[in-house]
Amino acid sequence: MGRLARVWRRSIQTRVVTSTILLSTLVVALTGWALLRDVASGLADSRRAAAVSEARSGFDYAQTQLDATVETEQSTQSQALTQMVDSLTRSRGAQRTYELVLEGPLLTDDGEVPVRSSAAIGAGSLPTDLADAVRTGPGTFWRYSDLALLGSSTSEPSVVVGSQLRAPGSGDTYALFYLFSLEDQQETLDLVRRALLLGGLAMILMVGGVAWLVSRQVLDPVRMARRIAERYASGNLEQRMHVSGEDDIARLSTSFNQMAASLQRQIRRLENLSRLQQRFVSDVSHELRTPLTTVQMASEVLYDSREGFDPQTARSAELLKGELDRFESLLSDLLDLSRFDAGAAQLELDTIDMSQVARAAAGDAGLARAGIGVRLVGVEAPAVVEADMRRIDRIVRNLLTNAAKYSGSDVVEIEVAQNDESVSLAVRDFGVGLSGDENVRVFDRFWRADPARTQGGTGLGLAISREDAALHGGTLLAWGRAGEGSEFILTIPKPEGSARNPALDPVYA
Amino acid sequence: MSYRRTKRDRVLVVDDDASLAEMLTIVLEGEGLTTAVCRSGDRVMAAFTQFKPDVVLLDLMLPGLDGMSVCRQIRATSEVPIIMLTAKADTPDVVAGLEAGADDYITKPFKNTELVARLRARLRRSDQLAEPLEFGDIVLDPAGHTVSRKGEPLELTPLEFDLLACLLSDPSQVFTRETLLQKVWGYHHPGDTKLVNVHMTRLRSKIEDDADDPRVIRTVRGVGYQAILPDA
Known part of the structure; x- marks a missing residue:
């Protein structure tokens, strides 16, 4: 059911074909019904006209018979009529086209009225209103009726024509009914109905098929456009739609191709711009690096001989060297970021063990010097990924440096875990923590938790780390609780895996 | 040193x-x-x-x-x-x-x-070797800083000489690229391992008959390089 609903929702063709079939069914049904009604009434009317005229001549004949017996006894009159019915019963046999029912003589009081019939039809099964009309007055009357045959459960469509006969001598009245079967007409009608049904069905199917063909004709180019649009989306801009003729579809294709070409131009232009930007950054870097090298070398010479200077000059040499180092890291961080921004950063993939990375980072002499203890969790088993060693190492060292510098915690925990999809490495501290939206803002460029504290650093470390993680198709996310601590979880996908399901859940979530 | x-x-x-x-x-x-x-x-x-x-x-x-x-x-x-x-x-x-x-x-x-x-x-003149070293058909002479193979002198740069001497001095050891950067290039910090690859390729083109089928120095995948002990 869900699958059908999905097909209905997603396929225009299904909807078009289905609604065409439904509508054409409605139209065919209405037309068929009207047609059948006309045919039925036409058939019945013509049969009725013939029946009434035949019955009339019969009534005339019977009346003539009655008139001829004017001198005779009442019983003889009645006998003449009965004989007429009987002779009909006998003579026509199976081929007769009508049956007769004779009632009479009709009495004025409600006594038993003798009935004589050429077929097994009781007087009771005649239409009551017709029978009453005939019994009470002169004239010829007719009705359509379904007559029940005696001894049979089926009823037969018929035309009943009745008239009163009067015997001139005795003044007795008789009711004579002609019953004409409509079975032939019914058969014809059934045939027509069957033909209409079959024809209607065939027509509905054909209309459905036509709807399918026509919708395909319109939809095929649309589908092609969709496929090509999908290819554009995935970066293949060379595709064009095939244009033939001058119809709406051809115009759609032309506009589509124009759109694609203009997109391609825009993208090329942007690519060009980005290349120019990249070249500019690269050139600037080169131009900056040469004087920076000279200045740095000079500052080192001054720094190395600071013992011979007076205190102010010596301190100046120290500051000069320190700030030049900071300037250099800032320049190199900015260049790294501009490479990310330009999409020019490239991975040098290697098979690396994150547990090994964690162990190596924990052994860093800088941490011990700063009096920070490192606790390792889950680093016994190898956790292997395809990654750029330099970048992964840079991320982990950066996280450790941050924890050591800003958290105020004297213990840092590194945990490594893996699942089928990815390897995660968490760096946790138990210091000041992060509050509010700081866990997002730490990744902002030049963001600092406390603007008054600028303890060296470039303010770009975490921004670069997150770009490094993203370059691997991985994630770097932060959590924290004010006063309790903070943690950063780096997740790198395994080959064929994804970083959607990190192997570690945040403790401070 | x-x-x-x-x-x-x-x-x-x-x-x-x-x-x-x-x-x-x-x-x-x-x-x-x-x-x-x-x-x-x-x-x-x-x-x-x-x-x-x-x-x-x-x-x-x-x-x-x-x-x-x-x-x-x-x-x-x-x-x-x-x-x-x-x-x-x-x-x-x-x-x-x-x-x-x-x-x-x-x-x-x-x-x-x-x-x-x-x-x-x-x-620095290589101090990996004090005395001439014979390694299969290769002879290294630290004094003259020359290398010969099957008696024919090979034209190695001083760096290639140092690289070869370093590897041949201890055939039991697999030298990682980082170790080689330290010992041969004098790096104090992790450096660019491409440097090692480029020079190893050039060294091999000079000392091996077929660089694709090395007989003197083999590559240990994912680790580094090691000298192949000559058949006694």
């Missing part, structure tokens, strides 16, 4: 930036080296022939003739160690420079100590 000699080592500094060139001479003279400066690519060969340096410090971006061509010109006539100075560590220029014959490169900006360490590593 035995570095005590009566003769002062000579460094040819090739850089178009006057300040940097002067700063380099100040630092290098301070380290007891003799320096000469050449400011343009097309005058390097003249300076080289006249000055006869023990090592060349070569900026890649030069007016006149670019660093790469200068590198090839020098290599055509001499095995003198060449260290490139470059502002762009991530460009194909570095690999191209190494393939043109440079032994090492330093990315600007650099620390004086780092520069001096690399220079010393190139100036």
Whole structure:
């Protein structure tokens, strides 16, 4: 059911074909019904006209018979009529086209009225209103009726024509009914109905098929456009739609191709711009690096001989060297970021063990010097990924440096875990923590938790780390609780895996 | 590291930036080296022939003739160690420079100590070996700094000699690229392992019959390189 609903929702063709079939069914049904009604009434009317005229001549004949017996006894009159019915019963046999029912003589009081019939039809099964009309007055009357045959459960469509006969001598009245079967007409009608049904069905199917063909004709180019649009989306801009003729579809294709070409131009232009930007950054870097090298070398010479200077000059040499180092890291961080921004950063993939990375980072002499203890969790088993060693190492060292510098915690925990999809490495501290939206803002460029504290650093470390993680198709996310601590979880996908399901859940979530 | 000699080592500094060139001479003279400066690519060969340096410090971006061509010109006539100075560590220029014959490169900006360490590593005569070493059909002579194979002398640069001597000195050990960078290139910090790959390829092209089927030095995948013990 869900699958059908999905097909209905997603396929225009299904909807078009289905609604065409439904509508054409409605139209065919209405037309068929009207047609059948006309045919039925036409058939019945013509049969009725013939029946009434035949019955009339019969009534005339019977009346003539009655008139001829004017001198005779009442019983003889009645006998003449009965004989007429009987002779009909006998003579026509199976081929007769009508049956007769004779009632009479009709009495004025409600006594038993003798009935004589050429077929097994009781007087009771005649239409009551017709029978009453005939019994009470002169004239010829007719009705359509379904007559029940005696001894049979089926009823037969018929035309009943009745008239009163009067015997001139005795003044007795008789009711004579002609019953004409409509079975032939019914058969014809059934045939027509069957033909209409079959024809209607065939027509509905054909209309459905036509709807399918026509919708395909319109939809095929649309589908092609969709496929090509999908290819554009995935970066293949060379595709064009095939244009033939001058119809709406051809115009759609032309506009589509124009759109694609203009997109391609825009993208090329942007690519060009980005290349120019990249070249500019690269050139600037080169131009900056040469004087920076000279200045740095000079500052080192001054720094190395600071013992011979007076205190102010010596301190100046120290500051000069320190700030030049900071300037250099800032320049190199900015260049790294501009490479990310330009999409020019490239991975040098290697098979690396994150547990090994964690162990190596924990052994860093800088941490011990700063009096920070490192606790390792889950680093016994190898956790292997395809990654750029330099970048992964840079991320982990950066996280450790941050924890050591800003958290105020004297213990840092590194945990490594893996699942089928990815390897995660968490760096946790138990210091000041992060509050509010700081866990997002730490990744902002030049963001600092406390603007008054600028303890060296470039303010770009975490921004670069997150770009490094993203370059691997991985994630770097932060959590924290004010006063309790903070943690950063780096997740790198395994080959064929994804970083959607990190192997570690945040403790401070 | 035995570095005590009566003769002062000579460094040819090739850089178009006057300040940097002067700063380099100040630092290098301070380290007891003799320096000469050449400011343009097309005058390097003249300076080289006249000055006869023990090592060349070569900026890649030069007016006149670019660093790469200068590198090839020098290599055509001499095995003198060449260290490139470059502002762009991530460009194909570095690999191209190494393939043109440079032994090492330093990315600007650099620390004086780092520069001096690399220079010393190139100036130092290999102390991996004290006595001549026979390794299969290869004979290394540390005194004459020569290598011969099946009696034929091989034309190795000093760096290639050091690299080979380092590997052959201990065939039981697999040398990682990082170890080689430290021992042969004088790196104190993790460096560019491409450097090792480029030089190993060139060394092999000189000492192996078939570089694709090495008989002297094998690659240990994901680790590094190791000498193959000759069949006794």
